[in-house]
């Protein structure tokens with residue numbers, strides 16, 4: 001693993017003719033926005049670029065028109081069989097090799113990883129890691145500004161989505177003066193903050209119905225410092241995986257420091273999201289082989305939901 005500088009990234013991208021871009025599974029706005037912006041930049045440089053993700057792209061990100069070119073290899077693994085090894089694979093917003101799912105096994109090319117997770121496992125051949133950045137999109141905005149690259153309004157929307165997603169639209173503790181400067185840079189380049197936040201925060205009636213049920217599961221622990229919300233498997237089916245924003249409801253409670261959302265993705269498989277106002281939840285997630293950031297992290301526990309919850313509470 002070689003740590004590289006901003007200008008190294010520019011050179012590496014310039015040298016590669018054919019590139020594959022990918023992001024983590026369960027792609028969020030930072031993953032998709034970052035990939036969309038870098039895709040458009042590289043196309044503008046005359047490159048041949050393919051975007052692959054081992055998951056579906058949530059429909060709320062379809063307003064970024066280039067998402068139509070993202071190949072979902074989760075349903076059709078044969079797409080990867082037919083995909084030539086490029087000169088360079090760029091992995092965005094993913095901190096481990098496992099996080100890119102099936103793309104990891106396919107990839108035999110050097111990997112450039114651009115990321116902002118403090119828990120980054122340094123799996124890539126070339127790494128640009130800025131754990132101070134609120135989002136991978138913030139890193140890319142800074143790169144484009146430094147390189148004086150042409151940033152179209154569509155790219156600006158994508159980068160604004162990326163930063164908005166990971167910073168709670170500039171309200172979490174990871175929001176720095178630099179994050180806001182990059183947000184301003186996006187607006188100068190034509191980003192539409194109202195459009196982006198309306199799209200990113202959009203939910204379906206079904207998801208709201210699911211949220212009503214999820215709220216019934218909320219429990220408090222450790223004198224109200226810890227709150228848990230549970231989405232058992234049956235409820236996961238109902239909400240169709242749309243649980244964005246659920247954790248905010250319990251995070252906002254006055255006594256709560258650590259908010260936990262437990263989702264039973266498959267029976268016996270529990271995906272955990274942790275948010276905090278102060279405590280180091282990256283440490284808690286690491287106990288179960290996960291990670292992320294100090295105030296936002298996640299892990300997967302191979303146990304039914306209730307048992308996973310018990311183990312998790314013991315680790316806090």
Ligand SMILES: [Mn+2]
Nearest residue numbers: 030093136166
């Ligand atoms: Mn991110």
